[in-house]
Amino acid sequence: MKKYCYDYPRPSLTVDCAVFGYEAGGAVKVLLIERDAEPYAGTWALPGGFVGMDETLDEAARRELEEETGLANIYLEQLYTFSNVHRDPRGRVISTAYYALVSLAGRTPQAASDARSAQWYPLRKLPELAFDHAHILETAVERLRAKVRYKPIGFELLPEKFTLTQLQQLYETVLEQSIDKRNFRKKIIAMDLLKPLDEFRQGANRPAQLYSFDRTKYRQLEQSGFLFEV
Amino acid sequence: MKKYCYDYPRPSLTVDCAVFGYEAGGAVKVLLIERDAEPYAGTWALPGGFVGMDETLDEAARRELEEETGLANIYLEQLYTFSNVHRDPRGRVISTAYYALVSLAGRTPQAASDARSAQWYPLRKLPELAFDHAHILETAVERLRAKVRYKPIGFELLPEKFTLTQLQQLYETVLEQSIDKRNFRKKIIAMDLLKPLDEFRQGANRPAQLYSFDRTKYRQLEQSGFLFEV
DNA sequence: TCAAAAGTGTTGACGGTACACCCATGT
DNA sequence: ACATGGGTGTACCGTCAACACTTTTGA
Numbered sequence: 001m002k003k004y005c006y007d008y009p010r011p012s013l014t015v016d017c018a019v020f021g022y023e024a025g026g027a028v029k030v031l032l033i034e035r036d037a038e039p040y041a042g043t044w045a046l047p048g049g050f051v052g053m054d055e056t057l058d059e060a061a062r063r064e065l066e067e068e069t070g071l072a073n074i075y076l077e078q079l080y081t082f083s084n085v086h087r088d089p090r091g092r093v094i095s096t097a098y099y100a101l102v103s104l105a106g107r108t109p110q111a112a113s114d115a116r117s118a119q120w121y122p123l124r125k126l127p128e129l130a131f132d133h134a135h136i137l138e139t140a141v142e143r144l145r146a147k148v149r150y151k152p153i154g155f156e157l158l159p160e161k162f163t164l165t166q167l168q169q170l171y172e173t174v175l176e177q178s179i180d181k182r183n184f185r186k187k188i189i190a191m192d193l194l195k196p197l198d199e200f201r202q203g204a205n206r207p208a209q210l211y212s213f214d215r216t217k218y219r220q221l222e223q224s225g226f227l228f229e230v
Numbered sequence: 231m232k233k234y235c236y237d238y239p240r241p242s243l244t245v246d247c248a249v250f251g252y253e254a255g256g257a258v259k260v261l262l263i264e265r266d267a268e269p270y271a272g273t274w275a276l277p278g279g280f281v282g283m284d285e286t287l288d289e290a291a292r293r294e295l296e297e298e299t300g301l302a303n304i305y306l307e308q309l310y311t312f313s314n315v316h317r318d319p320r321g322r323v324i325s326t327a328y329y330a331l332v333s334l335a336g337r338t339p340q341a342a343s344d345a346r347s348a349q350w351y352p353l354r355k356l357p358e359l360a361f362d363h364a365h366i367l368e369t370a371v372e373r374l375r376a377k378v379r380y381k382p383i384g385f386e387l388l389p390e391k392f393t394l395t396q397l398q399q400l401y402e403t404v405l406e407q408s409i410d411k412r413n414f415r416k417k418i419i420a421m422d423l424l425k426p427l428d429e430f431r432q433g434a435n436r437p438a439q440l441y442s443f444d445r446t447k448y449r450q451l452e453q454s455g456f457l458f459e460v
Numbered sequence: 461t462c463a464a465a466a467g468t469g470t471t472g473a474c475g476g477t478a479c480a481c482c483c484a485t486g487t
Numbered sequence: 488a489c490a491t492g493g494g495t496g497t498a499c500c501g502t503c504a505a506c507a508c509t510t511t512t513g514a
Contacts, residue, residue, distance in 0.1 A: 008280065009283055010240065010242050010243060010280070010281070010283070011243055011281060011283065012240050013240060013241055013243060013324060050238065050240070051240070051241060051313075051324075053239055053240070053241065053322050054315060055315070056313040056314060056315060057311060057313040057324070058313070078310060078311065080308060081287060081308065081311045081326050083281075083286040083287040083288070083326075084286060085284060085285070085286060092283050094243060094281075094287070096311050096313075163466085164466090164467090165465075165466075180504070180505075180506085181466090181467085181468095182467090182468070182469080182505095182506085183503075183504065183505085185467080185468085186468095186469095186503095187503090202512090202513095203464095203465080203512085203513085204463090204464070204465080204512080204513055204514075205463080205464045205465040205466075205511075205512055205513070206464080206465060206466045206467080206510065206511035206512045206513095207466080207511075207512070208465075208466060208467090209466085209467090393493085394493090394494090395492075395493070395494095410477070410478070410479085411493090411494085411495095412478095412479085412494085412495070412496080413476075413477065413478085415494080415495085416476095416495095416496095417475095417476090432485090432486095433485085433486085433491090433492080434485075434486055434487080434490090434491065434492080435484075435485055435486070435490085435491045435492045435493070436483065436484035436485050436486095436491080436492060436493045436494080437484075437485070437493080438492080438493060438494090439493085439494090
């Protein structure tokens with residue numbers, strides 16, 4: 001068998017991850033790492049790296065994420081493959097971007113774990129980014145905003161147990177628009193995807209009913225044609 | 231500057247195109263080419279090939295499409311990057327898939343042009359496909375079905391001038407469901423995106439008003455928050 | 461008792477769906 | 488004149504948007 005595909009120069013391939021984090025009441029944040037190698041040493045960048053020969057892109061993305069930020073077992077989805085010829089000064093590097101969602105509730109503010117300097121930046125206060133990562137991030141934000149409306153991915157940004165107000169604030173933050181409380185609750189409750197728990201969130205004021213998202217039920221409903229929509 | 235990215239073995243990168251064609255009243259068809267080289271010689275496959283060092287993935291997809299099928303200047307959009315480790319028996323080959331839309335109206339039935347054997351296959355009567363192309367095609371069909379509902383890409387499958395009945399049949403075919411004629415017309419006309427022409431389609435029966443899709447107007451409306459929906 | 465967030469229903473407007481007949485043409 | 492596809496309107500129903508007050512708690 002001819003192996004002609006090995007006879008030609010070819011682009012390098014990387015993965016980059018736009019990791020979105022959220023904590024009730026806060027802004028959406030992005031996890032960036034400070035590069036310690038050239039090019040762009042000292043500049044902030046999306047976590048990512050080269051793809052190994054024995055791993056899929058998904059696996060590479062998860063591996064890099066864990067190596068560079070300590071994050072594991074989080075929601076991760078392929079976004080787009082960026083291929084501008086000059087996007088990397090090292091030469092021809094094509095990058096498949098992923099986006100990830102994670103709840104920051106209960107995490108230490110600097111969730112860098114033991115990895116090298118990683119930091120959560122609010123979406124509105126980003127530093128300058130290396131390569132075409134600003135462009136990748138824009139694309140990821142667009143996708144998040146669009147998809148959160150018709151797939152229940154918003155729950156990935158919340159803790160397992162959450163209140164309806166927290167859910168609403170999440171949507172208001174991501175979509176950048178205020179939502180009527182009564183209409184929102186009616187719609188969400190009507191979908192019948194949230195299990196009310198025997199628990200309440202205690203705070204300075206009236207306790208709030210805690211809910212959890214019923215993934216199993218969602219999968220069933222989805223199969224029978226149900227469409228999630230906010 | 232260290233060029234360490236060139237010091238490691240790396241996957242090859244290809245593009246593959248799922249090209250959908252449609253002609254009024256017919257089924258949706260896919261353009262396949264018969265492979266003449268190993269692996270999978272003699273098997274049908276999506277048009278595609280290796281990515282050059284000086285071209286983006288979009289450019290590579292368009293180039294391969296023109297080389298292998300003669301098609302140029304058609305609607306093309308990135309679909310997904312497929313990276314299973316064993317998807318190609320030649321070794322590690324990662325492929326970014328695209329999907330394309332083209333109107334078959336007025337083309338010769340075998341639109342293979344002067345390229346090597348290319349053929350339009352109805353979506354429901356596909357031959358066995360090489361590599362993971364069956365899987366890619368499934369993904370492309372899903373995307374087409376989903377996107378045709380909320381972006382005006384259906385028009386890419388029709389000729390410049392078309393009747394409302396043709397548009398409706400297109401949607402009925404792609405979505406695999408029948409649509410009420412009066413409601414469909416009301417909705418489409420209300421969007422105010424179709425220019426009625428001073429022309430009628432002549433045939434065996436009553437002549438039908440011809441329309442064309444107003445891309446400029448759509449872009450304007452889109453910017454001011456308008457959402458296309460069928 | 462006050463401040464702060466939780467929780468709850470009704471009404472009117474709008475858009476979606478269901479549905480049947482006449483029209484214009486070529487044969 | 489007839490067969491074929493083109494073209495049109497109305498009535499009902501369900502969904503969405505607007506809107507304000509009471510409740511429960513901790514301080």
